[in-house]
Amino acid sequence: MSDHILRATAGDGAARLFIADTRETAEQAYEYHNTSPVMSAALGRSLTIAAIMGSMLKSDKDVVTIQIKGDGPGGGLTVTSNSRSEVKGYVNYPNVDIPLKPNGKLDVQTALGYGTLTVIKDLGMKEPYVGKIPLVSGEIAEDMTYYFAKSEQTPSAVALGVLVDRDYSIKQAGGFVIQVMPEADEEIISGFEEKLKNIMPVTTMLEKGMTTEDILNELAGDLCPKILDKVPVNYVCNCSKAKVEKALIAVGKKEIAKIIEEDGKATLHCHFCNKDYDFSKEELEKLLML
Numbered sequence: 001m002s003d004h005i006l007r008a009t010a011g012d013g014a015a016r017l018f019i020a021d022t023r024e025t026a027e028q029a030y031e032y033h034n035t036s037p038v039m040s041a042a043l044g045r046s047l048t049i050a051a052i053m054g055s056m057l058k059s060d061k062d063v064v065t066i067q068i069k070g071d072g073p074g075g076g077l078t079v080t081s082n083s084r085s086e087v088k089g090y091v092n093y094p095n096v097d098i099p100l101k102p103n104g105k106l107d108v109q110t111a112l113g114y115g116t117l118t119v120i121k122d123l124g125m126k127e128p129y130v131g132k133i134p135l136v137s138g139e140i141a142e143d144m145t146y147y148f149a150k151s152e153q154t155p156s157a158v159a160l161g162v163l164v165d166r167d168y169s170i171k172q173a174g175g176f177v178i179q180v181m182p183e184a185d186e187e188i189i190s191g192f193e194e195k196l197k198n199i200m201p202v203t204t205m206l207e208k209g210m211t212t213e214d215i216l217n218e219l220a221g222d223l224c225p226k227i228l229d230k231v232p233v234n235y236v237c238n239c240s241k242a243k244v245e246k247a248l249i250a251v252g253k254k255e256i257a258k259i260i261e262e263d264g265k266a267t268l269h270c271h272f273c274n275k276d277y278d279f280s281k282e283e284l285e286k287l288l289m290l
Helices: 025-033 037-055 108-112 139-152 186-198 202-207 214-224 239-248 253-262 281-289
Strands: 005-012 015-021 065-068 075-081 084-092 115-122 129-136 156-162 172-182 226-232 267-268 276-279
Touching: 005 037, 005 214, 015 037, 015 214, 025 037, 025 084, 025 172, 037 065, 037 075, 037 084, 037 108, 037 139, 037 156, 037 172, 075 172, 115 139, 129 139, 139 156, 139 172, 156 186, 156 202, 172 186, 172 202, 172 214, 186 214, 202 214, 214 226, 239 267, 239 276, 239 281, 253 281
Parallel strands: none
Antiparallel strands: 005 015, 005 226, 015 172, 065 075, 065 115, 075 084, 115 129, 156 172, 267 276
């Protein structure tokens, strides 16, 4: 199966697990944005956790958005997912190139710097739910672990990884989230803690050819895990000229008239797929007639 999230429970429902293989999605993001390796890692990790959080949403119309704003050269990023784990995203500065860490890993922490991580959940209420935390590490997985504990009061373990190939394409990408339910006994919690101390990075496991089922077994094999389902993950940008036109109408006739007078045409850019939409003078004049 191509990109997907394996959803499972373990220990008679004492824990729930989400294990994602997102290589193609991270590759699609790289192709859209032509990101440097470190920014591919930042974006790929964020798309993976967004897809997992999307799979936790209840309603078809629910949307989760993650925004990171940092003082590092990468500036930050925005990713979003619906309940079908259809994701899209972009980074503020895609071509940032910084030295590797001493251990040879991509230095996402330095690329993003210090700042804030904001999770916005649009659940069809009057106001969206907004949870904001300071970036505790910039490595994204640790920050999301902190977010779940602080903003959702759900003890969670988050692991995210992106392996970039020498030609800058994405070799592997994926991640997992383990959430322990309030009724879980101490033995189950300490068992997971022990496992996580020794487990291989998720991209190493994927590179070895391990499936999401294999990773589930690695994490919770002794707790009789039960697979609930598999959710497909796809990079989907649903922009169109009609949608962009609506955005243009929303700026108001006065502003459109100003654009016609000053530029004679307009180009609107979609951040998520890097597509430009051109509007000629005639098209803009038609919008004034509406």
